[in-house]
Amino acid sequence: VPWNAFFQSKAVWAMxxxxxxxxxxxxxxxSWLPTYFSDELNLNLAEAAWVSVLPPLASVFVTSIAAQFADSLISNGVETTVVRKVCQTIAFLSPAACMILSSLDLGLPPWEIVAILTAGLALSSFALSGLYCTHQDISPEYASILLGITNTVGAVPGIVGVALTGYLLDSTHSWGMSLFAPSIFFYLTGTVVWLVFASSKPQNFSKTD
Incomplete structure (x- = not known):
């Protein structure tokens, strides 16, 4: 396995x-939206539980749209790298924008905030036609290993991010600062890194190692 070649690739680091x-x-x-819905939006536990399943349900619908959207662009001659960048940008900027709206004091009723967050998180499923296709694009031979590498790093927020959110919530008593601000930061910086360094051009890692 050409480990050195993997970590010398800007495209891999972007992924x-x-x-x-x-x-x-x-x-x-x-991890935290059910508590946010209950504590911040004053939904009862039953309502918070029900609305918490809306984003993943909406994601099922969005995923099929994202796949057809990406396939249509590629079949019409749009470069694969451009398609991956467009889809991943949608996947990052949509939830970022919706989180910004939700964290501002706009006087929106709870169900409108639920709808905004549901839409933003559902649109993040465009990543399935962006980031998650790029491993196969750049190296079909090593796609599984590349996904293993990125997925390992991607598991870290499940430990660190969830705990840090709780710590920030205890410290600031602000959902905007604890739950939304860090996510917005990573969505925006992730967009910049992806647009600058991501590529779907096939790479011969074995030859460069």
Missing amino acids: IYAHFCGSWGHYTCL
Whole structure:
């Protein structure tokens, strides 16, 4: 396995960081949104439980749209790298924008905030036509190993991010600062790194190692 070649590739590092950033928003919201709905939006436990399943349900619908969208662009001659960048940018900026709206004091009723967050998190499923296709794009031979590398790094927010959110919530008593701000930061920086360094051009890692 050409480990050295993997870690000398800017495209691989872009995938690693993008996976970390996407996972931060995913895992922290998965863990803390039910509490946010209950404590901040004053939904009862039954309501909070029900609305917490809306983002993953909506993601099922969005995933099929994202796949057809990406396939349509590629079949019409759009470069694969451009398609992956567009899809991943949608996957990052959509939840970031919705989290910004949710964290501002706009006087929105609870169910509108639920709808905004549901839409943003559902649109993050565009990553399945962005980041998650890029491993196969750049190296079909080593795609499984590359996914293993990025997924390992992507698992870190499930431990660190969830705990840090709780710590920040205890310290600041602000959902905007504890849950949304870190996710927004990683979504935005992940977008920049992805647009600058991501590539779907095939790479011969064995030859360069």
